[in-house]
Amino acid sequence: MARAELMARAQRLLPALWAGALACVGLIATPAPFAMLAVHDAGRVVSRILAQEAWLSLAAGVGVLLLARLRARADAQAGRGSAFSTDMVLALATVFCTVAGYFAIQPLLPAARAGQGPFSFGQLHLASASFFVLKALLVLVLAWRASR
Template sequence: MSANRAAAVLAGLWAGILLAIGLIGAPAGFATLAVSADAGRVAGRMFAQEAYLGLGVAIVLFLLERGRARRAAEAGQGSALNANMLLLLGALFCTVAGYFALQPMMAAARAGQGPWSFGALHGVSAAFFGLKALLVLTLAWRLVPS
């Protein structure tokens, strides 16, 4: 399998995971579990697994895309920092900010600590997750060979 095809498959799988968690997994937990705290723990576990998986996939995609962008730049066909790299870096930022920065703040807010409410932080976290899904979907679309 070529590096280009591998990058397209990885981005497509990552996009599928994001959509499955956001549109199926988390809503199903809240629809079926009697206690919303239990559903929150299940959803939180899914988001945690995706965050760590997303970091790994983003690193692999970054290495693949960086090599491709560098080769294109050396051939005079673009920049080493192309649109795909920006989409990938944006998705990586959303992962780090949306999970690794906001989740500890959400836990503190749930315990009554910190200046922000849990609801406000949850909204920001959901926005980062949605933006990440859009960025990864766009990246997957762009990486598919024409």
């Protein structure tokens, strides 16, 4: 199998798998502990799930970005477009949502839970959840574009 064929398959498969993982996390894995455990324990379980999802999303986002960059470069060299593609913008946006939604907000949550800091726990939770939903939508767009 040629290198270009493998890259094309990876470019179609990775966003679809990533979208499925985000759907599982958002719709199944994070609500379930709150249905079965005390709120404090459920929060700890969900915190661990979201930490793993954040690292997975960083890896997937960088992977999609690299694949999109390789394809954009090949298309530009063939005279079929720019070296900077829409898929690259979408991948960069997903990485931004992961960094802002998890790595920037997560360290602020313990202080907010204790009533300290400029933002309440609810505000930070809403911001983090909004970044997660936006990331999921961007990944769905990536998967849809890859299926063309």
